[in-house]
Amino acid sequence: MVTSFPVIKHGHPKDRRVDLKQVQAGLAVTGDGGIPVHARVFGGGAAEVSQVVGAMKDLRKLAGEPGFLLVADSKLVSYANVAALLAAGTAFIAPVPAAQVKDGFYAALDLEVATVVDWVPDRDTGKDPAQREVYRVLEDVHTLNGPRKRDPVLTVRRILVHSTGNAAGQQAARAKRLTRASEDLDKVRNGADGKYYNTEKKIAERIGVITKTRGVASCLRTEIGQDEAGRTTLAWHFDQQVLDDEAAADGWYALLTALTPEQADPGQVLVQYKGQGSVERRYADCKAPWRSPRCSCSTTTASPP
Incomplete structure (x- = not known):
């Protein structure tokens, strides 16, 4: 039986609570003021990446002739979505999924040649300039290959962003993981040949659990x-070279955009992207009174610069 309404069911939530059923909501707001202008409800099993084109078509009807700028989260970035947006001539900005850009690429970037963006987040306006988050940008191109060999390769403008705030947060998170992993590993080492870790197999099994739960698989070395x-x-010890390489990539992320350099320079692309947070605030407004199910397909709209 085919249903014409969203079904509450198991899906793939970001918090990995796959044991809970869910319903999803897509929301679009204006870039100026964050006013909701479009909303859709999706079944719990609907893939977020498949919701973009439908939202784009609805928003094109709302925008009319002037067109609009679509600012979304990383679920926008798939070959099918980008191809549809480019074919429709719809300007967009979205972050590249982390898996599509390797840490080694970011680590090789030269922060000294990146351009400082003349923009201050609202949360930092009252701070001393030395304590404010600093953003720097570089620019190159990003390619997407289609699922079939005959699909044309898509080339999209890519803005590489470095945030001192993100870098500090990643460094703190790494230090926390390493500290907790060290404590766990010391317990195993001190208890080796004792009641619980009296065989190599038991020690190896416990190390496997620690490696997974503490996220230290890349740098942990054991004997x-x-x-x-x-x-x-x-x-045991942590491989310092691996840690140094990871630290070199801290703070970097990438944005894809169909805006031309004439429409927006790299810094302006970043500032436009920052408006995407207004969608998340509208989701919070929706969830706060009654704790609604998880939402997806975050999207903002605005007139192109």
């Missing part, structure tokens, strides 16, 4: 062995 008395031992 399980035996001492002269035949007792099971554990030695």
Whole structure:
């Protein structure tokens, strides 16, 4: 039986609570003032990436002849979505999914040649200039390959953004993970050959759990062995080179846009993208009184510059 209404069902929520059923909501607001102008409800199993084109078509009807700028989250960035937006001539800005740009690429970027953006977040306006978050930008191109060999390769303008605030947050999160992993590993090392970790298999299994829960798979190095008395031992350390490489990529992320350099320079693209937060605030307004189910397809609209 085919239903014409959203169905509450299991899906793929961002918080990974796959044990809970959900319904999804898509919302679009104006870039000026964050006023809601478009909303749709989707079934719990609907893929967020598949909701973009429908929203784009609805917003084109609302915008009429002047056109509009679509600012969305990373779920916009798929080959099908970008191809549809480019074919429709719809200007857009969206962050590139993290998996599409390797940390090694960001680590190789030269922060010294990046341009400082003359913009201050509202949360920093009352702070001393030395304490404000600083944004820097570079520009290159991003390519997307279609699912079929005959699909044309899409080339899109890419803005590479570095945020000192993001960098500080990532450094703090890494330090927290390493501290907790160290505490867990020390317990295993100190308890080796004891009641709970008396075999190499048990130690290896526990290390596997720590590696996964603390997110240290890339940098953790361990050695399980035996001492002269035949007792099971554990030695471990974090690979400093790996940590240095990860730190070099801190603070960087990328935005894709169909805006031309004449319409917006890299700094202006970033400022336009920052308006996307107004959608999240409208979602909070919706959820606060009655704790609505999870929402998706965050989108803002505005006239192109």
